[in-house]
Amino acid sequence: MRKSREVPVTILAAIALSSIGCHDTPENRNCVDEQGRIVPDTYCQSSVYGAHYRYLYGGASGGHYGDSVVGGSTTSNSESGVSRGGFGHDGGGEDGGE
Amino acid sequence: MRRLTVQPRDNWQATVARTGLTGHTLDDGRPYWDESAYWEFTAAEVDRLEAATAEIQRLALIAGDYILDHNRLEDMKIPAEAAARIRETWNSEPPALYGRLDLAFDGRQIKLLEYNADTPTALVEAAVTQWYWLEDFFPDADQFNSLHEKLVVKWKDLVPYLNQPVYFGHDGSEEDFMTVSYLRDTAEQAGHRTIPISMYDIGWEEAAARFVDLDRKPIESLFKLYPWEWLLGERFGAHALESIGSVNWMEPIWKMMWSNKALLAILWELNPNHELLLPAYLDGPRSLQDYVRKPLFGREGKGVTVFRNWAAEEGCDSAVEEPCVYQKLASLATEGGNTAVIGSWLIDGEPAGMGVRESSSLITTNTSRFVPHLFR
Numbered sequence: 001m002r003k004s005r006e007v008p009v010t011i012l013a014a015i016a017l018s019s020i021g022c023h024d025t026p027e028n029r030n031c032v033d034e035q036g037r038i039v040p041d042t043y044c045q046s047s048v049y050g051a052h053y054r055y056l057y058g059g060a061s062g063g064h065y066g067d068s069v070v071g072g073s074t075t076s077n078s079e080s081g082v083s084r085g086g087f088g089h090d091g092g093g094e095d096g097g098e
Numbered sequence: 099m100r101r102l103t104v105q106p107r108d109n110w111q112a113t114v115a116r117t118g119l120t121g122h123t124l125d126d127g128r129p130y131w132d133e134s135a136y137w138e139f140t141a142a143e144v145d146r147l148e149a150a151t152a153e154i155q156r157l158a159l160i161a162g163d164y165i166l167d168h169n170r171l172e173d174m175k176i177p178a179e180a181a182a183r184i185r186e187t188w189n190s191e192p193p194a195l196y197g198r199l200d201l202a203f204d205g206r207q208i209k210l211l212e213y214n215a216d217t218p219t220a221l222v223e224a225a226v227t228q229w230y231w232l233e234d235f236f237p238d239a240d241q242f243n244s245l246h247e248k249l250v251v252k253w254k255d256l257v258p259y260l261n262q263p264v265y266f267g268h269d270g271s272e273e274d275f276m277t278v279s280y281l282r283d284t285a286e287q288a289g290h291r292t293i294p295i296s297m298y299d300i301g302w303e304e305a306a307a308r309f310v311d312l313d314r315k316p317i318e319s320l321f322k323l324y325p326w327e328w329l330l331g332e333r334f335g336a337h338a339l340e341s342i343g344s345v346n347w348m349e350p351i352w353k354m355m356w357s358n359k360a361l362l363a364i365l366w367e368l369n370p371n372h373e374l375l376l377p378a379y380l381d382g383p384r385s386l387q388d389y390v391r392k393p394l395f396g397r398e399g400k401g402v403t404v405f406r407n408w409a410a411e412e413g414c415d416s417a418v419e420e421p422c423v424y425q426k427l428a429s430l431a432t433e434g435g436n437t438a439v440i441g442s443w444l445i446d447g448e449p450a451g452m453g454v455r456e457s458s459s460l461i462t463t464n465t466s467r468f469v470p471h472l473f474r
Contacts, residue, residue: 001240002144002240002241002242002243002244002451002473003229003232003240003241003242003243003244004225004229004243004244004245004246004247005247006246007117007225007226007229007230007246008283008287009117009118009226009280009283010283010286011279011280011282011283011286011292012117012118012222012226012276012279012280012282012283013116013117013118015118015275015276015279016115016116016117016118016119016120016276017116042270044298045269045270045296045297045298045299081303081304081305082301082302082303082304082310082314083301083302083304084298084299084300084301084302085298085333086300086302086332086333086334086337087267087297087298087300087324087328087329087332087333087334087338088269088270088296088297088298088300088324088332095219095269095271095273095274095397095398095464096217096268096269096271096274096297096322096323096324096325096328097217097218097219097220097273097274097277097323097397097398098214098216098217098218098219098325098357098397098398
């Protein structure tokens, strides 16, 4: 036999069951569009959407997609000395896989 | 090999999604996972595909030495700053997991189309979805697919070499996220602790000169489903190069030599007329009449153009701005207007299984359908 005897997939099945592409988001961080309105985190993380989206740390908002964030900063106060976003935007709309 | 049609399972979408293939349908509503058909191979054909995969891997290893000994990285348009790291890791052999050869097989000849050595996907379909499909439809038949077992064995081998946890970086797309989620499954079953992270969230801590996760914990083992040529072109690219040695990057940076399509021309140069290779050149099509032009860094069929009688037939024939390889057009298995390409997997350098992708054209793209297989 050249097939696997068994193929257990617990993490994969759990993620497939829950909503797709849902990750833990650090507290009080929102992905926003150029007008400062909240959009799904995937817009900030995927190369598909280009460079029109960024994270805002802090600030006040209703917390729902489409709400505007008032205040906030593009760097996290609790994160002095750490920069992020240095990977992840050069795909030009492609996935990393092939 | 032959293509047979069969009635798909009722509610096949939910069935394949349950074991992880959530991207079973294309944006236009056509199935990506297509179980209205399957490919049946003979055991002898699978033996040939397996042997061909092992032989091409042997040729690729020789080509790696040759590329470095003869300073061919420049021909491959690999950035000069990466060269020293490629050389170092080629010699020190840090952990490397997997790769996928794309093979043309028309039932007679097997030819290498390319080597996806850095960030291969379509793994969930090959390792998981078609395995469960076989259990449902033909439990007594066999399948060239011990991917799951071989992945777990390889991860077990890597336990002493990888600091925990092992991070799994992805670019945020659903397909890639599901692929790393599956790889996490295989790593955890081997005893690793795993954490997914989007490439965007990876932090650089200046004072300690190290990569950190969202909790500022250092990242020392990182599987990234993200091509090296993108990493190097981005803001943290120089940090990535510096970190090699203190961070175990998988796949290692030397995979840039194999995922680059200039490899195809170098393989032909070293092994002219090898039965598993197609003529391929870097400086133009030379005497080829029917050929395919592929960008050296192209992915998922992007930028590929098919020429017949020297004229562009499929793909984009805009002026070539990026360096390309010119490869003789291969004979592909064709049935009912579908052309099939075999994705032959290597885990730890050993043949481990295969998947079949079908297209209505000659170019395999990210919308080419995955069709399951079996052999008897």
